[in-house]
Amino acid sequence: MRELSKAQGAFGVTERDLTVLQGLLSFFPGDALGGNAEMVVFPSNKAICERLNGMPCSTMRRHLARLVEAGLLARRDSPNGKRYVRKHGEERVAFGFDLSPLYCRAEEIARAAEAVREAEDRMRRLREVVSLMRRDIAALAEFGEEVQPGLGLWHQLRDKAALTARALRRKLSLEDLSACRTDLETLLDHARNVIDGPETEKMNTNDALSEHHHLNSIKDSTDFEPALNKGGPAGPGSELELELEPEAEIEEPDIRRAPRIPLHLVISGCPSLKTFYHGDIRHWHQLFDAACHVRPAMGISASAWEEAQRCMGPEQASIVLVAMLERFAEIRSPGGYLRALTSKAAAGEFSCGPMVMALIARRNAA
Known part of the structure; x- marks a missing residue:
């Protein structure tokens, strides 16, 4: 469930949907899904709502429909639409909610959760890079004003640093951060070339x-x-x-x-x-x-x-x-x-x- 909670966006479910799924899992008698155990639970709507701290039945049924649509749950309906278990000698037949899709898609869920973590890491790293670039621009503006005062580029750098700081207060998408990084890189390189001059040679680190x-x-x-x-x-x-x-x-x-x-x-x-x-x-x-x-x-x-x-x-x-x-x-x-x-x-x-x-x-x- 922890992995599914991380990857919920990839499966089109919400936290409330997962709360209902967690409630259904609480009716499963075993400690873990899998093995030879029957993975069908058959609680009544009333029992499910009580397990979910009094959630309205209509709301609970709506969340169940989303879980079925997402392929995390399957209905195994009886002829009369009731949920129960019937034994015929050694044979046991249960009608209710089948949890086997959740078990069968465990590896897929784990991969989706890992992809989400990697995307979050890229986002966090890109945000840090943009923040550092903003500081570089602010520092270059101050330094440039000292070595070449009166140049309009330094005002442009200060304005860009202020706008970037304001933008970073919001939750930007990966595309927005990438575009911001590209703009800042172009401006930084231009400012560095202006400060260094056209005849500046790169330092030889092996000298x-x-x-x-x-x-x-x-x-x-x-x-x-x-x-x-x-x-x-x-x-x-x-x-x-x-x-x-x-x-x-x-x-x-x-x-x-x-x-x-x-x-x-x-x-x-x-x-x-x-x-x-x-x-x-x-x-x-x-x-x-x-x-x-x-x-x-x-x-x-x-x-x-x-x-x-x-x-x-x-x-x-x-x-x-x-x-x-x-x-x-x-x-x-x-x-x-x-x-x-x-x-x-x-x-x-x-x-x-x-x-x-x-x-x-x-x-x-x-």
Whole structure:
């Protein structure tokens, strides 16, 4: 019944229909359908209504008709239309409601329920991606106003971010979310091209000199990543997560804010991601999409991933995941490791910056 409740839309039944079906199942003497047991129940209309907490008989009969129409129930009528059981020696003949269609379609119901769960997962993931893209657009609008003030594109970005935030308050369909994602991707790419300029070259993530330059830039920054200011870069033998000095002040986690670490630095420190994800990663929502893509292959459960997103924010959780992928062979239990980092993040004792710095320092020393 749990699977049928999840897949009720695929069979054209409602919760009230399933309530009546549950009431009929309560008249079945066995613990489960199947085997050699007779799967016909023969309660009277009055008994069914009493079992359903006084549901009107006309309403109950209407729900029964829907169950029969959906193929989940069959009527086995007696010559006089009554429901009863008759014995002829060893032979037993029952007239009433046949529950065998429900048993015979158990596998079909399970497949339909799994399809519904997959569709819900796609919807939830797409909604998260659109939400991240909205944040990317808002951040690009602020940054673009600083580097190229007065350009009308930045007002367009802010308006689009506001409209998207308003749309996400409603329950959008998969088609609406897909169309919204396409529009946001086009606008993001256009804004990024305007900011970068036509002569900007893509960063070569395999260039060790470029990585060394980025690493030195981080060391000299005073407001880039609070957790890095006192810890410094990790040496080649350092752990993936660096410990902070006892006197270091730890920022309260703010999952609404994008990470201060540049995205290109994350990609530079985690080149293994390109082996498993071949799409472009120019924005945070694309990194999140890549992390969702590799997460099942790493053996990390959906519950651990969702908890990490709640405590760290989608962007930081994505950084942690791709950093773990870089040293996947050295992590005994990826799911347990992610949960441990999530607990630290919930207590405000974790920053993803040292993980990326440790990976870059390790590659530079190799």
